[in-house]
Structure formats: structure tokens, C-alpha cells
Amino acid sequence: MALTSARIRALNAVYETGSFSAAAKRLEISQPSVAQLVRDLERDFSVQLFDRRGNGLNPTALCQRLYAVTASMQERESEATRILMQHRELKEGQLRIGLGNSMPGMTYIGAFQRAYPGVQVQVEMGSWSRILNAVVDQRVDVAILPDVPDDGRFRRQVCLNQGVVALVHPNHALARRQAVSCRELANHHLIFRSAGSSTQRVVDKAFRSVDLAPRPTMILDTRDGVFEAVANNLGIGFMWEQGSSRQDQIRKLNVLEMADKRPEYVFALQNRSSVMVNLFFDVLKIS
Structure with a gap:
């Protein structure tokens, strides 16, 4: 008699989608597997979690109470997985940075490497237009330049003002x-x-x-x-x-x-957020 993670995921997916087939698609497993996980849960605890009416599945009052508890458990499991994946990425990952000038970029790269020594930093240097294009073309993950357009494409943060x-x-x-x-x-x-x-x-x-x-x-x-x-x-x-x-x-x-004085920005594509990019922006705040 066990309330396993697999059974919790199956129960919650069926509750949220309303059917075994939709839950199976979300979980990327077969429909019979999802149905079996729910039936095993009902059998082991001698309970009924869904009313089967035609092609529909209606959660019972017990199922609703169970979902209220297990949904938060699943969120914590997802958060734990995210933490473990982030830790692995910080030990083995790579961050590509574009610089229009060696400074102040090298200062922030130094702060980032002291905080995350396992991350390999790859730097591309060049003119303003080359580095802007490197961000747009995704040759680099994040860059530092003055006069970054405020046109919605970029996430920007001022790092200093200079002339x-x-x-x-x-x-x-x-x-x-x-x-x-x-x-x-x-x-x-x-x-x-x-x-x-x-x-x-x-x-x-x-x-x-x-x-x-x-x-x-x-x-x-x-x-x-x-x-x-x-x-x-x-x-x-x-x-x-x-x-x-x-x-x-x-x-x-x-x-x-x-x-x-003109602002110098750390910037990245608005729709290309990642753990590494977020951490580089965080380092900028405390440098």
C-alpha cells in the first residue's frame, strides 16, 4: 500500500485534464499506464477517486481533498528537481558573453566566476553592431553595450553611466x-x-x-x-x-x-531567459 510519486502525478494529471487520454499526453506515457496507476491507488486504499460517467471522469469529494494536498507535494518535487538540475548546470555549464569594451565587462565576469567557478565563460568581443547582432543571432547569451535599443526585444539593466x-x-x-x-x-x-x-x-x-x-x-x-x-x-x-x-x-x-554620460547595459533577448543569464544579472546587482 503506497502513495508513490508516479501515482500522485497520474492522479493530479487526470484531475487537471479530466481524462486518462489527456493525462497520458501530458505525462508522455500510455493511456493504459495512467488508468492502471489510478486504479491501483483506488484498490490499495479501497477508495473511489473518480465517478466514471460515459466518457467523462468526475473527481469525488475525496479526490478533491487529496488533490489539494498532493498538488503542493508535486510542486515541491518539481522545485527539488529544478534545484538539482541547476546545481549540475552550475558545475558543468557555459555562459557566452558579448563585450563591446573589455571594461566594465571583465569586472562583472570576474564577480560571476568567483560566485560560480564551475561555469565556463566564453567571450566574444567586437564593435557595437557586431555584439548587438551576436545577441540577436544567439551567438552569445548576454552582452554589455551602451545605447541598447528599448524596443521590447531585450531585457536590459543599467550597469554604469559613462562618457x-x-x-x-x-x-x-x-x-x-x-x-x-x-x-x-x-x-x-x-x-x-x-x-x-x-x-x-x-x-x-x-x-x-x-x-x-x-x-x-x-x-x-x-x-x-x-x-x-x-x-x-x-x-x-x-x-x-x-x-x-x-x-x-x-x-x-x-x-x-x-x-x-550614457548608460551602459547588461542585456539579453527577452524571450531567451536561462539559469545562467539570470545569475549573471543577479551578480550585476551585488557587484
Whole structure:
């Protein structure tokens, strides 16, 4: 005489669907198996759980009382299974992350790995448009970028606000300045990013605001390339102010027309929630 998990699942499925066939479809077992589980339960305890009337099954008062108790038991069983599956995923899983800049993303990745050391992190880096497309195309699970569209496709959470700064070599004529204007910058060799860069969009807008369209002496497709070009004193580059943790002598100058702070977002597809993605968002809240 036993009230097994299989019998509870069969009883509840029949109660909720109203028939053995519908319950069997839900449980993905045969209809005779569902009927046998319910009959065995009735036989072992000498009770009647359903009134069989034609093709219908009506739960008895006893069945209703039993369902009220066993439904919560089944929910706890499902929760226990979820916890075990999550634990396994956290030991063996992988999280794919897209970064437009190495920072602040690497900070959050570090916090995530300290919390969940068993998870392998795979990082894709690239321009704003490349990383946005990586999320849309599901090449990455979650990403960090500024200017993420608020169009319903994405779950977004602000991680910081920052602006774009000018990068100059320590021997550059402007190196001792704290702030400069676009008109001043236009008189020097400029290093721009290629199309698709969120940094370059800010830079272009700033120069347009003072009716300037300077011709850069160099165009590079990566932020690291810009940093190296500035380090070799080839011109003035631009970068998000917290886009790198490098501690060399390159100076970061505020640009008057780029002073507005913009939000940087952690984001993922709205309809692609997962344990890993949820945990990454949770780490962001406490970092």
C-alpha cells in the first residue's frame, strides 16, 4: 500500500485534464499506464477517486481533498528537481558573453566566476553592431553595450553611466590639459573607429554639433588598435572613459561636447531567459 510519486502525478494529471487520454499526453506515457496507476491507488486504499460517467471522469469529494494536498507535494518535487538540475548546470555549464569594451565587462565576469567557478565563460568581443547582432543571432547569451535599443526585444539593466574621452600620448601638446573642445581637437591628427562603433557615433555627433567634419589620419576597427596607435604617438584617439583598465601613461581628456554620460547595459533577448543569464544579472546587482 503506497502513495508513490508516479501515482500522485497520474492522479493530479487526470484531475487537471479530466481524462486518462489527456493525462497520458501530458505525462508522455500510455493511456493504459495512467488508468492502471489510478486504479491501483483506488484498490490499495479501497477508495473511489473518480465517478466514471460515459466518457467523462468526475473527481469525488475525496479526490478533491487529496488533490489539494498532493498538488503542493508535486510542486515541491518539481522545485527539488529544478534545484538539482541547476546545481549540475552550475558545475558543468557555459555562459557566452558579448563585450563591446573589455571594461566594465571583465569586472562583472570576474564577480560571476568567483560566485560560480564551475561555469565556463566564453567571450566574444567586437564593435557595437557586431555584439548587438551576436545577441540577436544567439551567438552569445548576454552582452554589455551602451545605447541598447528599448524596443521590447531585450531585457536590459543599467550597469554604469559613462562618457567618451580623448586619448593622448603623454608627450602630446594637449597632454597637460584636463579638458578640450572639438574645435581644438580638429587641429590635430585624429584616430577614428570604423563604422558600427558606438564610440565613433558619439565622436561624429560631437563634431557635427560644432559644424565640423574632420578627416581622420587613421581609422581602426578595434579599441585596442586605437590604444596602441595613441601609445605610439600617432594621433588622438577616443574611447569610453571606463572602456579599459590599462594603467600606462596615456592621458584621458574630457571633451566638452562629449560630456553627457550614457548608460551602459547588461542585456539579453527577452524571450531567451536561462539559469545562467539570470545569475549573471543577479551578480550585476551585488557587484
